[in-house]
Amino acid sequence: MAVSNEFWLRFWGVRGTVPCPGPDTLRYGGNTACLEVMCGGRRLIFDAGTGLRALGASMNGRDGLSAHVFLTHTHIDHIIGFPFFRPAYNPNNRFELWAGHMGGEPGALQAVLKGLMKAPIFPVPLDIMHACIAFHDFAAGMVIEVVPGVVLRTAALNHPNGATGYRIEHAGKAVCYVTDTEHREGELDATILELIRGAQIVIYDATYTEAEYPSYRGWGHSTWNEGVRLCQAAGAGCLIAFHHDPDHDDAALDRIAEQLGRALPGSRVAQEGLTLHP
Ligand SMILES: [Zn+2]
Ligand SMILES: [Zn+2]
Numbered sequence: 001m002a003v004s005n006e007f008w009l010r011f012w013g014v015r016g017t018v019p020c021p022g023p024d025t026l027r028y029g030g031n032t033a034c035l036e037v038m039c040g041g042r043r044l045i046f047d048a049g050t051g052l053r054a055l056g057a058s059m060n061g062r063d064g065l066s067a068h069v070f071l072t073h074t075h076i077d078h079i080i081g082f083p084f085f086r087p088a089y090n091p092n093n094r095f096e097l098w099a100g101h102m103g104g105e106p107g108a109l110q111a112v113l114k115g116l117m118k119a120p121i122f123p124v125p126l127d128i129m130h131a132c133i134a135f136h137d138f139a140a141g142m143v144i145e146v147v148p149g150v151v152l153r154t155a156a157l158n159h160p161n162g163a164t165g166y167r168i169e170h171a172g173k174a175v176c177y178v179t180d181t182e183h184r185e186g187e188l189d190a191t192i193l194e195l196i197r198g199a200q201i202v203i204y205d206a207t208y209t210e211a212e213y214p215s216y217r218g219w220g221h222s223t224w225n226e227g228v229r230l231c232q233a234a235g236a237g238c239l240i241a242f243h244h245d246p247d248h249d250d251a252a253l254d255r256i257a258e259q260l261g262r263a264l265p266g267s268r269v270a271q272e273g274l275t276l277h278p
Pocket of ligand 1: 016017075077078180243
């Protein structure tokens, strides 16, 4: 069977830290991290923030769905949408969940999600999700061949409690998802440079502006300016600023979009519904 060359991505949640719905965030959106990638006929989902609820709703009760869900890590903003992902309650669906920030110890990811879906913070346990769910714990750095022709390279990021960056390769193109990572000032992160080398699209942790960053050193996040430096050094095509600070309203993100577009033409600020083809 020929592998489809289809390759596109859509943002369902672009925020970091905490959802921030409201009139000042309408255009870019207030949901936390969730990215859908259709690739070689497979659906890959990156992170399970509150954007995952809307992605699940878009699947519209269909039967026989399957997808791989890759988590960067299990901080609350990246998993809080999982209990509200309706397709996981349908016994005819199948999901493969992956996490690489806990060293690959078997059972680690399942234990975290069990802890999230547990009284008294959630009324029903994980077992009530009747879809067939497989858990894969791996050590960041591993190469995952999802199906022949769809390859994921992974790398450990610099973040409290760890996080995993991903490079999705298909049909001679590459998209990178690198969020929840902090740079070291004056030094380009060699691990990220290797991961994003020559990629068409790099989605990057742009939580802070350079003016804000000094107040948040050690919090595990980066700036769009650092993303531009990394893309330029790695010969990557364009940067998509992601994991927006909840205090960055639409007007603030418009200002970043303008500066970013000048710094690295073709680059964008992620917003809910944005669909891209590498
Ligand atoms: Zn986060
Ligand atoms: Zn985090």
